Amino acid sequence: MSRRKTERQLNLVICLLSTRRHLTAQEIRQTVLGYAEAESESAFKRMFERDKRELRDSGIPIQVGTGDAVSGEEGYRISRSDYELPEIELLPDEALVLGLAARAWRHASLGEAAANALFKLRSAGVPVDTEAAPGLTPAMRTDEPSFRPVWQAVRDRRPIAFDYRKPGQAGSERREIEPWGIVNQHGHWYVVGHDRHRGARRVFRLGRVRGEVDVLRGGPDVRVPEGVDLRSVVATQKAEPERSATVRVRTDSAHELRRRALRVVAGERDGAGSGWDTLSYPYVDTPDLVRSVASFGSRAELVEPADARAAVAAHLAATAEHEVPPGEPEDAVARHEAAVSARGPRSSDQLRRLLMLVPYALGRDLRVEEVARHFGLSEKQVVADLGLLWMCGLPGYTPGDLIDVDLDAARETGEIILGNADTLAQPLRLTADEAASLVVGVSLLEALPATEGLEGGALKRVGEKLRAAAGAAAGALVDAVQVRTDMDEQVARTQRRCADALESGQRLHLRYLSGYLDQVTEREVDPMGLVVQDGNQFLEGFCRLRQDVRLFRLDRVLELTVLPYAAEVPEGVGRRDLSAGVLQRSDRDALVTLDLEPSARWVTEDYVCESVLEREGGGVRATLRTPAPAWVARLALRLGPQCRVAAPAALAEEVRAEALRALEHYRPAQTPVSLVETTSSPE
Numbered sequence: 001m002s003r004r005k006t007e008r009q010l011n012l013v014i015c016l017l018s019t020r021r022h023l024t025a026q027e028i029r030q031t032v033l034g035y036a037e038a039e040s041e042s043a044f045k046r047m048f049e050r051d052k053r054e055l056r057d058s059g060i061p062i063q064v065g066t067g068d069a070v071s072g073e074e075g076y077r078i079s080r081s082d083y084e085l086p087e088i089e090l091l092p093d094e095a096l097v098l099g100l101a102a103r104a105w106r107h108a109s110l111g112e113a114a115a116n117a118l119f120k121l122r123s124a125g126v127p128v129d130t131e132a133a134p135g136l137t138p139a140m141r142t143d144e145p146s147f148r149p150v151w152q153a154v155r156d157r158r159p160i161a162f163d164y165r166k167p168g169q170a171g172s173e174r175r176e177i178e179p180w181g182i183v184n185q186h187g188h189w190y191v192v193g194h195d196r197h198r199g200a201r202r203v204f205r206l207g208r209v210r211g212e213v214d215v216l217r218g219g220p221d222v223r224v225p226e227g228v229d230l231r232s233v234v235a236t237q238k239a240e241p242e243r244s245a246t247v248r249v250r251t252d253s254a255h256e257l258r259r260r261a262l263r264v265v266a267g268e269r270d271g272a273g274s275g276w277d278t279l280s281y282p283y284v285d286t287p288d289l290v291r292s293v294a295s296f297g298s299r300a301e302l303v304e305p306a307d308a309r310a311a312v313a314a315h316l317a318a319t320a321e322h323e324v325p326p327g328e329p330e331d332a333v334a335r336h337e338a339a340v341s342a343r344g345p346r347s348s349d350q351l352r353r354l355l356m357l358v359p360y361a362l363g364r365d366l367r368v369e370e371v372a373r374h375f376g377l378s379e380k381q382v383v384a385d386l387g388l389l390w391m392c393g394l395p396g397y398t399p400g401d402l403i404d405v406d407l408d409a410a411r412e413t414g415e416i417i418l419g420n421a422d423t424l425a426q427p428l429r430l431t432a433d434e435a436a437s438l439v440v441g442v443s444l445l446e447a448l449p450a451t452e453g454l455e456g457g458a459l460k461r462v463g464e465k466l467r468a469a470a471g472a473a474a475g476a477l478v479d480a481v482q483v484r485t486d487m488d489e490q491v492a493r494t495q496r497r498c499a500d501a502l503e504s505g506q507r508l509h510l511r512y513l514s515g516y517l518d519q520v521t522e523r524e525v526d527p528m529g530l531v532v533q534d535g536n537q538f539l540e541g542f543c544r545l546r547q548d549v550r551l552f553r554l555d556r557v558l559e560l561t562v563l564p565y566a567a568e569v570p571e572g573v574g575r576r577d578l579s580a581g582v583l584q585r586s587d588r589d590a591l592v593t594l595d596l597e598p599s600a601r602w603v604t605e606d607y608v609c610e611s612v613l614e615r616e617g618g619g620v621r622a623t624l625r626t627p628a629p630a631w632v633a634r635l636a637l638r639l640g641p642q643c644r645v646a647a648p649a650a651l652a653e654e655v656r657a658e659a660l661r662a663l664e665h666y667r668p669a670q671t672p673v674s675l676v677e678t679t680s681s682p683e
Contacts, residue, residue, distance in 0.1 A: 006350045008034025009051050010392045012037050014423050018394055022075025024067035031395045056350050059431035070526040084426040086469050088126050091141050093458040095127050101441030104138040110437040116356060117434035119374060123360040123427035138444045139533035144206040146418035148190050149213040155432055155477045157221040163210040170598035170618020172210045181233040181353060181480030189236045203234055207605040238316060245289055246303040247279045253299040255513050255520060257281060293637035298661035313666035318638055318641035320659040324652045354389055358424040361416045383410050387449045435470030436477040437465050446530060463544050491537060493553045498539045507567045511559040512552055516628035520558060528575055543571045548668040549576055590623040590630045593647040600642035
């Protein structure tokens with residue numbers, strides 16, 4: 001937006017706010033500085049129509065009425081009741097909830113909307129502390145490129161069209177849907193709506209949308225059926241396990257299988273304490289059972305049923321047949337950085353920035369540095385904004401009509417001193433995006449133990465007050481965006497005990513199952529905070545074993561003991577920067593390249609990849625970083641014929657060798673193992 005355009009639009013806002021009657025377009029042309037630049041009547045009309053549209057898109061309500069009683073010509077004004085943020089009073093627990101809700105979007109695409117909402121609320125004197133409850137970190141991520149246009153389409157009630165690739169398909173299909181809303185479940189975003197081509201309700205995962213999302217501007221607005229429960233639509237109905245398999249596993253291995261087992265029968269141990277245990281393992285889908293057992297290689301053997309056992313043998317044989325690559329694949333390793341999409345920062349709208357700045361600065365000790373930090377600008381740009389503000393004011397535009405700005409103070413001491421700006425003294429009402437970002441953030445707080453006592457009170461009250469502050473448009477969007485965080489009772493208990501230890505300052509002892517390795521370790525952890533992100537709950541703390549800050553996923557905590565002595569986080573050790581997500585990648589991590597068949601493309605959706613290159617036939621070559629290549633080996637064993645390790649060659653050889661070792665269990669005839677009634681805990 002050019003400086004002249006911003007100045008003209010700001011003067012237009014001031015003019016329409018200060019008038020008590022509707023002004024015709026010609027009166028506005030003669031009154032507002034900037035429109036005289038239009039060379040013709042048609043040029044003025046185009047300029048004025050564009051300005052009206054952009055102001056409305058920024059959340060500024062321009063009212064249309066009769067401007068000339070004689071001719072009946074339309075006129076325009078801005079109603080203060082529609083423009084100004086209504087008075088909001090927050091109790092202390094509500095202020096805590098609001099600060100936490102805004103933090104949920106700090107590293108996501110709606111972070112700017114949430115931050116601007118708090119800026120407006122603070123301008124109105126609402127006490128919001130985003131640093132309250134520092135031990136809690138709600139976090140929402142919107143990494144899918146399609147999130148923003150789908151969100152906007154839901155907000156504006158517009159149909160959309162996109163290319164969509166279903167799991168297991170090599171190509172994509174064109175879909176055209178009427179979106180009813182979007183839902184976050186288990187860390188993934190889904191859009192729910194009516195599929196025009198199928199003539200039925202459908203759910204689409206945003207991570208599987210290919211290319212651009214086209215918003216269809218023509219035709220009527222989308223109508224959402226009454227009573228539709230978006231979260232229930234997205235929540236898949238999981239079939240209950242109907243069958244049970246017999247699986248033998250090595251001592252202290254295959255822990256994921258052990259945790260899901262119905263029964264665990266301990267086998268005999270040798271002098272070193274190793275041996276085999278037998279599991280009764282529930283399953284529904286045979287291919288999934290095959291992949292689960294194969295991922296543990298020679299440390300697991302599927303005994304029965306016979307058809308599944310034969311399928312595991314065939315799966316491992318196909319894995320062992322993969323040839324070890326002769327060298328590093330140049331296209332994936334040498335060019336992976338070029339394939340990473342660079343997403344530049346979104347530019348802030350200067351007009352809305354100024355409309356937020358004026359009420360915030362009036363009667364408050366405000367510094368250039370603070371404004372620059374909030375909007376992500378240089379201090380030089382903030383001073384330039386103040387210089388533009390100094391040129392704007394009431395029609396007449398004499399020195400007494402213009403906004404007073406002490407530019408010398410801003411340049412020399414950093415103080416922001418404004419005056420003669422009563423027309424803009426009240427903060428602008430929350431936009432639909434701003435209100436919805438906070439209300440959706442509030443819903444995420446239901447998964448945090450520290451807000452359990454607030455659920456029936458503060459959480460609900462804050463949501464209602466935000467809806468009232470934004471109006472009907474925001475209320476519709478809030479209903480159309482929902483977050484679902486499912487948590488079983490064991491994880492909930494673990495989370496509550498972590499929260500108690502965090503509050504009392506006590507150290508914890510964990511038996512923890514590594515997410516990378518098939519290994520259980522004993523950890524002593526000084527708790528530093530709780531994190532909710534991507535549908536998972538984490539304990540963040542200083543790990544005495546690793547001598548560093550670590551994040552522990554709570555569903556992998558097998559046992560937790562609160563120790564009878566105080567936690568001691570070393571001086572200078574702080575919490576992790578989660579702006580890039582929970583997964584912390586490093587240049588020291590190994591680069592691994594996988595050639596994936598179309599049916600295994602889901603790997604690129606579920607894991608962060610350095611690059612994804614299309615291959616002939618619909619497959620892809622994916623390059624990822626990992627601190628534990630052994631984890632990728634397990635993934636390759638799980639995928640079997642759907643995946644080939646292209647680099648490094650040593651890892652490809654290890655996968656092939658492990659598949660051959662596992663095949664030894666299936667070559668001779670095996671006598672089925674019968675389970676005895678003696679049981680033991682899978683943990």
